[in-house]
Amino acid sequence: MGTVRSASNRLPDDAAGKAAPIGRTAVVGSGARTVRASSPLEGGARGGRSAAEVVKINDVAREAGVSAATVSRTLNGRSSVDPVLAARVREAASRLGYRPNGVARSLRRQVTDVLALIITDVSNPFFTAITRGVEDVAQSRGLSVLLCNSDEDPGKESTYLHVAEQEQVAGVILSPHRAGSDVAHLRRASIPMVVIDRPLDEPVDSVMVRSREGARAATNHLIDAGWTRPACITGPGDAWTAQERLEGYLEAVREHGELDELWVHAPFRQQGGMSGAARLLDAPDPPDALFVANAQMALGVLEEARRRGLRVGVDLGVITFDDAPWTSFVSPPMSVVAQPAYDIGAQAAQLLMERVKGTAPEAPRHLWLSTMLIVRESSRRHGPG
Amino acid sequence: MGTVRSASNRLPDDAAGKAAPIGRTAVVGSGARTVRASSPLEGGARGGRSAAEVVKINDVAREAGVSAATVSRTLNGRSSVDPVLAARVREAASRLGYRPNGVARSLRRQVTDVLALIITDVSNPFFTAITRGVEDVAQSRGLSVLLCNSDEDPGKESTYLHVAEQEQVAGVILSPHRAGSDVAHLRRASIPMVVIDRPLDEPVDSVMVRSREGARAATNHLIDAGWTRPACITGPGDAWTAQERLEGYLEAVREHGELDELWVHAPFRQQGGMSGAARLLDAPDPPDALFVANAQMALGVLEEARRRGLRVGVDLGVITFDDAPWTSFVSPPMSVVAQPAYDIGAQAAQLLMERVKGTAPEAPRHLWLSTMLIVRESSRRHGPG
DNA sequence: ATGAAAGCGCTAACAG
């Protein structure tokens, strides 16, 4: 697949050995812990003494000659403070390089200015587009977004759900692995949540895509284009989106009667597309066109087609879900069912913001967005030769 | 660019209006706060009373008839407890559905089991591959990874650096926007850090790629292939990787004498590649081959070439950095300089783990990984027509 | 091995 010219990497052994975990503090001297300034003689961190000590709110208070409460009020602007004192506080804070401890604040306030977005695959452009949507609206509201990659792994998913709970994030946007994903703890901690891309067996806000409709349109298009044995390569059986896209395919096929129903399940990855295509094409009476459930799989399909010397658009019609950045550059340009990924993210963040602020109605809201069929060349039937 | 069949999305207005922020608690009744069980008469959450109340360590302690300290010790396994009591504690904890409050724990322990990975572009496959590397080793060490997308925006970067500090993450892996990115606060908070992809003007661990070497090899390859006016489309001038790749190009060009030095800077995006190519090709004496500094830009180059009716591999030679998943499927297959992205992440995580555990030497370590030239078709010179 | 008590650093009632 190309000439390789050079290579040289190495992954070093774990130089750490099996030593017991040690705290963050560098192990320099004996076990004696650093002593914090407490005697009035210390007089605060004056001048250029670049101590590694962390400045706390009380240091600032002392330096500014006010109470910690006033420092807090000044810096948070929640209550009015005498301008003179406020100035003194700000001055002291910046002189000392004070940085509020977010953990302490969170503990006290019980919320953070952070929200978590848990997706099933960072390397899928569909999800990164969603991410952008989420980020844009979150940022406009002054919140940060922490991305968590659950990788279609229930274990990782629950770990991240746990992290979100532990860290007391303001809200969670989740693309659940399965409808049964356990979010009870989040609910119990009353952390607002919005589900995207796939449904959840819980009464929560959601933003979904009419996948089935898109799949049906894609399959119909394949048939209209003159392909006579369209098949479907969809995601794993336990993924709702995979089922829906398969359903859409089946609906279309059934509308036309006479057609065989041909489909396989495979992981939502390039490798999955490859093996799925292989299984289908190895059948006694193989399909002449493929509706593929995601762009990463589509790449695998192209790979397998190439391996077999099948010309896409001639020997094999192909259309896929997701308008990845590369779709119009492959040969031939790939027809797709585009999902409004950015909007999914933006809408979900909207809904979440409303929950966070408490301005949302109690009943869960469900948004359904539509797909868009973009016909390029891979799905058209070009005469052989 | 394709026939569009249907579309229908909408982005609802901000239904929230401009109401002041309200805490997470649903605003149901008056201002009276929920009262916590404190009277001995309450007797703990027996039976099916599914209270929305959050269970705290003291509830578990009471339920198990031990002290909070014992509960903590049991659940953290840091000190030995009587097996009988331990069993009782565990039983009580699970019966009550106790979930330790991570924020409180972090405040006390001053660390979290989470590390932050700050990258400049989630939608760049190079960075998602890095992410996988980081995740794999972090997970094997029992840590979770929070991904932060700084988007080449110094503001966002510093926000995330701030979040990382606030949340007291165990460590940070950063792909800095500029060498001058301000990480002083992290250092002051003694949060371990590893820099990837680009250097930082600070004595910290780093994992980098010999970009310049790769760029030089790519350019030399273009020249060897028979192209006579190779040009370079690199990233923004303030990005180190962009400079290095340009340098590599220049080195190669200079080695050959006689050749003009042709290059432009542009954002590391598809759009950037497009405009960069346009500028270069619009010149009086345009190049006949392009060395592109990243895969997303390369897509833009393909777009521009198509727009102008230039045949890649015939009228225009192209080679790019990064072996994105689609590179071998575009037409013609794209030659690339592959970076060991996964390894960058894995190695960085390794280094970070050692710092977190305190088993690393004090002096910063610098790892340099090599690229790999993969020659496909886009860079070969095929006779016209 | 266990419990009591002392905070981690901050914010929010509550008086003044």
Place this chain on the structure above:
DNA sequence: CTGTTAGCGCTTTCAT
């Protein structure tokens, strides 16, 4: 408007 006081929920000495 400001300071005092009381925790947020947990872990960890320090005694026992």
